[in-house]
Amino acid sequence: MDEVKLKVFGKLEEVIGTDELVWSVPLDVKTLKSELENKYPSIRKVQFAISINNKIASEDVLIKEGDKIALLPPFSGG
């Protein structure tokens, strides 16, 4: 079965308890979000975006092996 790594940042890293997860693919962004929320119910209270290959992805995009995925809470640079 194919897998991708999910990089986890900021507040989410604390809530999930790690800076990297491994996840089975293919699946779309919306499905990844709901699988994450099922496995880590406490992340439901954290708003976050998902990036695929350094671009913020919309919910219908398919994630496949080799994609670089990251879970990004709201930015606070500057």
Add this chain to the structure above:
Amino acid sequence: MDEVKLKVFGKLEEVIGTDELVWSVPLDVKTLKSELENKYPSIRKVQFAISINNKIASEDVLIKEGDKIALLPPFSGG
């Protein structure tokens, strides 16, 4: 007879040939301008404002003894 000093700046200082004139007062700003243009015809081609006590003055203001007067060509600071 009462007199004031007129400070002369920038391009006007060159055209008139000095950085200070002495002028008979009282007279209004409009009259001063026309007297200056009669005495120094070449200043007609230079746009300039007149300040009284560090404020740009409109043409109807009366200049009297003790006023600080300056002839100010267009600014070019910055």
Add this chain to the structure above:
Amino acid sequence: MTEKKKQNAFVVGPISPEFIASSIANHQSKTNVGAHSIFLGQVRADVLNDKEVLAIDYTSYVPMAEEIVHEIREAIFAKYPLSCMHIYHSLGRVEAGQICLFVFTSSPHRKEAQEACAEIVERIKSEVPVWGKEILNDDSYIWKENK
């Protein structure tokens, strides 16, 4: 003399006034430049829940952040006739009163440098994956969120 080479946007720790000075001094040879606009972000000692912010600890998803900063640079160079553009953001701990963001634009006339600088700052804050953890004076912390 347009300068578009790829630059690293991140520096470790605060951005020093001396670094800013040398960045300004480097532009004395660019005699087509008439205006520089600089924005500096400085860490505020805000009071949150009766506790004072001592510092902000910045982290980033650096590969994505560098890519986004590069896209912003290209878009701003395409939109405004700039001679130069420099963008630096801190990573790691920056104390209250120290500088964490330095945006520097230069152009022949002032409007372009000023508008480009303001637009870059807005885009950096909303698009670049950087997170600031506000360290409070009782050793607790709060994750900052840009509005």
Add this chain to the structure above:
Amino acid sequence: MTEKKKQNAFVVGPISPEFIASSIANHQSKTNVGAHSIFLGQVRADVLNDKEVLAIDYTSYVPMAEEIVHEIREAIFAKYPLSCMHIYHSLGRVEAGQICLFVFTSSPHRKEAQEACAEIVERIKSEVPVWGKEILNDDSYIWKENK
């Protein structure tokens, strides 16, 4: 920590990057400040009638100029919630590539510092009695006019 004391706006010769750096460094104790906006005017080596501008020689009606700068400061402090404001303009000769105007505003949040800085620059250029004589590379000169 609003700082409104009367300052002299004029400096003789160019404004150095080191002066700007120390001005920035002086604000590290102002921990309510989150944003600095800086504008720098730099002398351009424009080509006029096939001759290059080597330098600008600035003169001013200083007592009036200081009074107008003071009025601008008061008006801008009244309009924007600024923590600090600094305005410096050169007198005398400033070579192409050197800095002749330094406007520096600081505020808790960025919008106020940015807008105040831009407004000060516009007002300085249109209201303050300063004249620049552009010295050309054949020893002739042209009196500059702001548009």
